[in-house]
Amino acid sequence: MSNPRKKYLSVVYNGVEIWKDLSVYIESFSYEDSVDESDSISISLSDRDLKWSRTWLPEKGDKISPSIILENWNYEGEKMTVMCGAFLVDDFSFSCPPFSCSINGVSAPVDTGFKETQNTKTWEAATVRLIASEIAEKYGLELVYESEDIQVAKTEQDNQPDSDFLKSLCERYGLGMKIYSHRLVIWDLKQYFDKPPVLTIVPEMVSKWSYNSTMQGTYTGVKVSYTNPNNSQTVEIMVGTEERLYKTSQKADNEADARRIGESILRNANRKERTMKLTIPPKMSLYATANVQLSGFGNLDGKYFIERISHSLSDRAYDMQVSLSFISRDSDQKGNAAKTDVSSKEVNNYTVQKGDSLWSLAKLFYGDGTRCREIYEANQQIIEAEAKRRGRANSNNGYWVYPGLTLLIP
The missing domain is CATH 2.40.10.10 (Trypsin-like serine proteases)
Known part of the structure; x- marks a missing residue:
């Protein structure tokens, strides 16, 4: 039996x-x-x-x-x-x-001051990891940090609980944060989006589901400004395209900082563009921050990020409600194709596509957006000529590059 x-x-x-x-x-x-x-x-x-x-x-x-x-x-x-x-x-x-x-x-540290006590402090020439480490140590938490070490020129905590301050700092740079089992966990959302799915979900596994697609609160581009240390002028850059533009009041430390902030704003806002909710029997391999693959749902198929899992247990049943956000198929394919092209052959020329910037091209070909100046200097004459042909006084040091322009990649 x-x-x-x-x-x-x-x-x-x-x-x-x-x-x-x-x-x-x-x-x-x-x-x-x-x-x-x-x-x-x-x-x-x-x-x-x-x-x-x-x-x-x-x-x-x-x-x-x-x-x-x-x-x-x-x-x-x-x-x-x-x-x-x-x-x-x-x-x-x-x-x-x-x-x-x-x-x-x-979930919280034993010391409830983490979420309640307001503190004021200024950090200069620090990193997100260093700030998180100090706060974690303060509350007896183990820090689990899964991201590159991000430089922070100056940031101020102004009468904020440590939890609110650290969460806003993480959101600024596209990082997630949570407390789990006496650990302060910080991770890079983009890196987590790139991870393979832990499970493929088909309709037969699901007892109930709903899907929503919206443009409200989503954007195609964002403008971020920073102060040029050489001439103290405010420089405004755009990440993405202008169709649905978000202009943030956040001030960046430099161009690299501005790019990261812009990418973070777009990534967080667009997580609600296409969402699904599923009710399924318990699957122990699923947890928030993991990815799943949906198959058999027609045009709704694709790779999704788990935003939330609700476990509901009673005498009669045990179900999981799983909330998902779609991970852009286009960006995945574009990124994978670009990596394949760059690694498989020597690339000397590139034709600018809609949405490209010198920053994104430097990130693509060199893995480092801050090397965008090298591409600009190698193509300065044709970039400036095209900007003038389009009616602009100049390209703003390569900020304005146009689709169809063929660039030399040094």
């Missing part, structure tokens, strides 16, 4: 395993694994014995570490565990009739 499927929780509360005491009262459990927000949990309990409202009364700041455990789910003898992380109780409530209790927790 085969063993039946089992699903249950392991709950450590203030360092004590309480599942045996908890199991007879629990009605439902949910766990939110998110990219842009703190992870959270919610436990709904029957309080028919009035234990939770009396002797077991929770306190804000109590520590909860839950895990979801599945046995014999796909085959007999199998045991899978989802470790949800470490959480602090930040909200609880009671109601009747019937007597019930709801306990909600959020």
Whole structure:
């Protein structure tokens, strides 16, 4: 006789395993694994014995570490565990009739000052990694940093909680940030978009799905300004194209900084351009920040980024609601094709395409956008001539380059 499927929780509360005491009262459990927000949990309990409202009364700041455990789910003898992380109780409530209790927790350091205490500090000649490292050490967190070391000439924290300040700094440079199991994790969104899918999802695996496509709040280009240190003039650059243009008030340190900020703004805004929500049975290989491949959905097929996963567990069912954003097929193909062309043959000439800039070409051919000056100097005469033919006084040092122009790549 085969063993039946089992699903249950392991709950450590203030360092004590309480599942045996908890199991007879629990009605439902949910766990939110998110990219842009703190992870959270919610436990709904029957309080028919009035234990939770009396002797077991929770306190804000109590520590909860839950895990979801599945046995014999796909085959007999199998045991899978989802470790949800470490959480602090930040909200609880009671109601009747019937007597019930709801306990909600959020992922955060043990020291709640991370999200509440306002601080003021100025960093000069620092890096994002250094700033994150100082803040992590302050709250006893292990820093996991998965990005290049980004230089920051000067940044000010002005009466902000450390969590808000660090999150805004990460968003400025296209980085994600979250607290998970006493770790401060920071990663490069673009690098994560480039990772291979962890799972291919087909319609037969899905019990419910919805799709949305919108232009609202999405952009094709962004303008960012910085001050030229040589003449103190404000220089404004554009990343992308002008069809739907966003102009940010953020000030960059230099051109490279401005390019990164612009790319980050576009990437974050356009994550909501094409989205899907799926309800599926539990798949332990899925987590927020991973990529999946959708197949069999017709024109909706493609590579998607997992923005959020909601685990919903009750006596009757265990489902996962997965929120996805589409990873541009065009940008992937263009990037892959460009890499193939550059690596497979010697490239001496390039014809400018719509949306190209000297920065993007330097990044393509050299892997470093700051070398755009080399391309400009090698083609200065034809770039300036074309700018004048188009009615401009000059090209603004190569800012204006036009489709159809053939450039020498030195």
